[in-house]
Amino acid sequence: xxxxxxxxxxxxxxxxxxxxxxxxxxxxxxxxxxxxxxxxxxxxxxxxxxxxxxxxxxxxxxxxxxxxxxxxxxxxxxxxxxxxxxxxxxxxxxxxxxxxxxxxxxxxxxxxxxxxxxxxxxxxxxxxxxxxxxx
Amino acid sequence: xxxxxxxxxxxxxxxxxxxxxxxxxxxxxxxxxxxxxxxxxxxxxxxxxxxxxxxxxxxxxxxxxxxxxxxxxxxxxxxxxxxxxxxxxxxxxxxxxxxxxxxxxxxxxxxxxxxxxxxxxxxxxxxxxxxxxxxxxxxxxxxxxxxxxxxxxxxxxxxxxxxxxxxxxxxxxxxxxxxxxxxxxxxxxxxxxxxxxxxxxxxxxxxxxxxxxxxxxxxxxxxxxxxxxxx
Numbered sequence: 056x057x058x059x060x061x062x063x064x065x066x067x068x069x070x071x072x073x074x075x076x077x078x079x080x081x082x083x084x085x086x087x088x089x090x091x092x093x094x095x096x097x098x099x100x101x102x103x104x105x106x107x108x109x110x111x112x113x114x115x116x117x118x119x120x121x122x123x124x125x126x127x128x129x130x131x132x133x134x135x136x137x138x139x140x141x142x143x144x145x146x147x148x149x150x151x152x153x154x155x156x157x158x159x160x161x162x163x164x165x166x167x168x169x170x171x172x173x174x175x176x177x178x179x180x181x182x183x184x185x186x187x188x189x190x
Numbered sequence: 191x192x193x194x195x196x197x198x199x200x201x202x203x204x205x206x207x208x209x210x211x212x213x214x215x216x217x218x219x220x221x222x223x224x225x226x227x228x229x230x231x232x233x234x235x236x237x238x239x240x241x242x243x244x245x246x247x248x249x250x251x252x253x254x255x256x257x258x259x260x261x262x263x264x265x266x267x268x269x270x271x272x273x274x275x276x277x278x279x280x281x282x283x284x285x286x287x288x289x290x291x292x293x294x295x296x297x298x299x300x301x302x303x304x305x306x307x308x309x310x311x312x313x314x315x316x317x318x319x320x321x322x323x324x325x326x327x328x329x330x331x332x333x334x335x336x337x338x339x340x341x342x343x344x345x346x347x348x349x350x351x352x353x354x355x356x357x358x359x360x361x362x363x364x365x366x367x368x369x370x371x372x373x374x375x376x377x378x379x380x381x382x383x384x385x386x387x388x389x390x391x392x393x394x395x396x397x398x399x400x401x402x403x404x405x406x407x408x409x410x411x412x413x414x415x416x417x418x419x420x421x
Binding site (some may be wrong): 136155162164165166168173177178179180181185188 | 251252255257260261262263264265266
């Protein structure tokens with residue numbers, strides 16, 4: 056290791072050590088949340104598929120649920136999985152949540168949004184698994 | 191296969207299943223106890239209070255969703271508004287039941303028969319200026335009326351038979367007005383006073399030249415009311 060790298064490491068370590076404790080705790084919490092969300096979304100992003108099928112079936116009917124719900128759920132599932140990867144990759148950088156709800160099982164009747172954007176054709180009523188009281 | 195080998199076990203199975211069925215439990219006594227816990231005005235006040243709290247919880251829950259931008263795809267605002275309105279209605283209903291309960295509890299303590307009857311002024315023939323006034327009595331009635339805004343008082347004035355009836359009618363009106371003004375000066379409100387100018391006195395007092403023609407005040411209090419201004 057050359058002298059420059061040692062110097063840079065010292066400067067960075069010093070900077071981190073001088074950060075006030077509360078800020079450091081807040082940073083670590085945000086970091087761990089983002090890692091947790093990233094891993095969960097990579098692992099369970101596919102759950103968007105049944106979420107869409109269940110909620111759209113309840114809102115419309117089983118035929119719409121099994122067609123449009125599957126299409127939409129697949130798109131949502133892929134998006135959430137990719138978002139999970141992005142969260143994991145950028146976990147050291149403090150940001151607001153990329154996906155809302157942060158976990159696919161949170162607020163099951165709420166249609167997922169990514170960076171505040173949503174897919175068209177969403178449902179507009181509570182699904183059978185969540186009546187809005189469980190948050 | 192012989193049919194009896196099929197039907198016999200089937201019959202035995204059906205019999206055993208029938209034996210396993212249990213009769214539905216009678217819940218009428220439990221329902222009666224539940225109803226009893228919320229019976230009467232106080233029980234109903236409690237019930238409405240509980241329902242109001244439940245509605246308010248729904249409204250507050252949705253308020254939290256709206257403020258945090260949760261459940262964006264579901265229009266919850268109308269539900270929250272309805273819940274908040276319902277909470278208000280239940281609150282009013284609870285208040286009303288509570289007041290009815292208060293009336294029920296406190297009503298018997300009310301002094302229904304606390305009417306005051308006082309002869310407060312004496313007039314000589316043809317005069318509307320009293321030669322004798324019971325200022326103490328007028329003061330007592332005036333203060334009582336002032337303290338009880340929902341109470342009323344009837345001022346009855348009469349005359350003797352000297353003069354024409356029309357004149358005496360007018361005279362009794364003036365006598366009543368004299369007393370009324372004194373009552374107002376002692377605290378009574380004009381809308382609490384009912385004037386009864388009866389002209390010539392009836393019955394045994396229907397005689398000429400009596401110097402003890404009087405004005406009488408009788409107070410009245412309406413029925414006991416708790417929370418009369420409830421919505």
